[in-house]
Amino acid sequence: MWNDTVSNRTVGNLALVLRSRRGLEALRVTRLLCGLICGLISLLAPALVQAAEVGYFRIATGPTDGTYFPVGSLISSAISKPPGSLDCADGGSCGVPGLIAVSQATEGSVQNIELIAAGSVESGLSQADVAYMAYFGLGRFKGKAQFDGLRVVATLFPELVQVAVRKHSGIYALEDLAGKRVSLGAKGSGTTLDAEVIMAAHGLKIDSYKPLHFGFGESADRLRLGKLDAFFIIAGAPVPAMVDLAEQSNITLLPIKAPAAERLRKAFAFFVPRLLPAGIYRNVEATETLSVGAQWLVSDRLSEDLVYNMTRALWHPSTRRVLDSGHPDGRLIQLKSALDGLAIPLHPGARRYYQEVGALPQAK
Secondary structure (H helix, E strand, O other): HHHHHHHHHHHHHHHHHHHHHHHHHHHHHHHHHHHHHHHHHHHHHHHHHHHHHHEEEEEOOOOOOOOOHHHHHHHHHHHEOOOOOOOOOHHOOEEOOOOOOEEEEOHHHHHHHHHHHHOOOOOEEHHHHHHHHHHHHHHHHOOOOOOOOOOEEEEEEEEEEEEEEEOOOOHHHHHHOOOOOOEEEOOOOHHHHHHOOOOOHHHOHHHOOOOOOOHHHHHHHHHHHHOOOEEEEOOOOOOOOHHHHHHHHOEEEOOOOOOHHHHHHHHHOEEEEEEOOOOOOOOOEEEEEEEEEEEEEEEEEHHHHHHHHHHHHHHOOOHHHHHHHOHHHHOOHHHOOOOHHHHHHHHHHHHHHHHOOOOOOOOO
């Protein structure tokens, strides 16, 4: 009996030892797995954080039948790199890892800036003059909170100042518009602000002519019918309304040149001298004028690294194919003109990229 008891105790102890050894082995395995998992997480953490920070990214653009929407779509394609896509070196996207960007249709520059300021979108396209007005609280932004958190990523393409008159009206220069009926563009628009300061630079204060406010299409119709003497358009050329007008009537464009152009450039940095080529509109000769840039804007709330990576993706050599084949204005989006007409600050991330590639002097 004693032997049976000893035997039972021995078996029980052996079982306990075996269980203990199994427990120790299990504990060791668990610790090993935890170590491996923790190590893996620590390695992946930066990528996970970046993906969480980046994710879904919206670019507010304009109407789907305008220029901003397709251009915004090209930029979205260039900067996107969805999870699981091929590496850039293997022929895949050269965008920002984890970023999925989309072009969002809107009413245009003013709404885009308001959406950025409200945090409803991450970025947007805008005329440089409208961005300037928003940043400093001018024009239609007067009396509202200044959107001084706006920052520029790049100037994309030029939008030209075009002042149309009938060819045989006896009007050959802006100074000849004294006492004339002039449409300055829709009320509160960037075109109106620019038209007023351009007229003033040529010695024409608001009370020295008859200011009217019509959109592009109505202005063209009124000029054709003799109900206007001149009108302003600021847009990428050719403008469809101007093309139609030139086909139906003999028109010409008034030049904006030195010294008035130089005075305007000193007062408003967003103006850039530009030559509108001959033949853009029927029977209209080459014309000296000014332009304002269509700009890609973001908020200063976006991280420096994110904006740096987006800027680098925009100007990556592989993006050239996307821009050149996607839209006529895409060919005008060039690194050499990315800093033209800056009147509000660059985002620090964009600034870092331009300094790296030598497009901007290093900060002292």
